[in-house]
Amino acid sequence: MRHDARLAILQSVREKSLSESNYQMRMLRVLQYIDAHLDEDLTLERLSAVAAFSKFHFHRQFSDYFGLAAFSYVQLLRLKKAMYELAFRSHKQVIAIALDNGYESSEAFSRAFKKSLGLSPAQFRKQPQWDTWQHSQLTIDQLREQHMPATYQLTDVRITDFPETRIAVLEHRGAPALLGNSIQQFIAWRKLNKLPPSVSATFNLIYDDPDQTPADEYRFDLGAAVPAAVTDNQHGIVNKLIPAGKCAVLRHTGTDAQLGSAVRFLYNNWLPQSQRNLRDFPLFFQRISFFPDVPEHLMVTDIFLPLQE
Incomplete structure (x- = not known):
């Protein structure tokens, strides 16, 4: 293979690697943004702007990359944070936890919580079901370990x-x-x-x-x-x-x-x-x-x- 052909191949591989790394960083930026803004209205338009992707395609890009729809990921994180607050922040009222996690009312929060975990927020606070707790975190933990790995020197x-x-x-x-x-x-x-x-x-x-x-x-x-x-x-x-x-x-x-x-x-x-x-x-x-x-x-x-x- 001629020298200039080898250089062209190496350049192509390098550009592809940089492109993939840039794509990964943009997706990571979305996950970090969601973490920091769970109490806000996280629309697809808003998240696509964070990633600098077209709002018309972002939902497919997110699902293809993470194996989970953006809306589902947001809901899982909100429920996880709410579970921690119900179990470990007894001074916070249920309505405050609901509003702090992006729910419009305690009723909407209760419906989502019961649909996901099979019991109301008040029931969970009184007697947390730790097996249900662990199961609810698996998807989030696996996704984070795969796409947000901690690296050290x-x-x-x-x-x-x-x-x-x-x-x-x-x-x-x-x-x-x-x-x-x-x-x-x-x-x-x-x-x-x-x-x-x-x-x-x-x-x-x-x-x-x-x-x-x-x-x-x-x-x-x-x-x-x-x-x-x-x-x-x-x-x-x-x-x-x-x-x-x-x-x-x-x-x-x-x-x-x-x-x-x-x-x-x-x-x-x-x-x-x-x-x-x-x-x-x-x-x-x-x-x-x-x-x-x-x-x-x-x-x-x-x-x-x-x-x-």
Whole structure:
């Protein structure tokens, strides 16, 4: 093959790759826009403008790319955010949750909620059905993992000296699908003791990989920094210490569904080349910002991997 012919082929491949990357970025921009504007009127015309696509073709482009209609995706995200607020933001009235998630009235919200989950918002708030909760998130989580993957570089990881930190802990033991019960219980204790995340740092101790651990053996700690040891209590809160020491830290910005990828990067990519040894303490998270208080793609979690000196 002549030299100029090879150059032409290489140029064509390069242009095709850039074109596909640009298309992907425009679609990603739409997902991020939807996340940040769930309480607004997200028409196809508005979303197509965000992507810089023709409004006459955008609905087909979105469906072909994501395997889900734009309207259906918006509805799933609104319901997910509403479920979090019903379960974990007890101070918010149902009508406020409805309006904050783009519904015109509590009646419209109730109809959509019951059609999707088989129970009313009030019923879900009183007794959340966590199996239904998990199932409702599968489509969103799978779509995000495929089209919004978190990517990291070795330089994203830093080494820090973590100070000894006393934490009050609720130990979740059992199926990951039932973690919501423990979260509700822990939030109730924090409110009772006036320890919101704004004044008390939030930590999770990660003992097990949910994909590799039998459900009844799964362990996960919910923790909040406290200035002094907590006394015996009826909420099941116990005292623990995160010891001082070196840690590798990776900041993850994005959904909880993507945290597994970030953890695997630390263990499989960063650790082997670092020539560091692990300390006898579990991986832990510090939660910096939370969904539904911020859009999912803007959630911030610092992942700490304890290291030997």
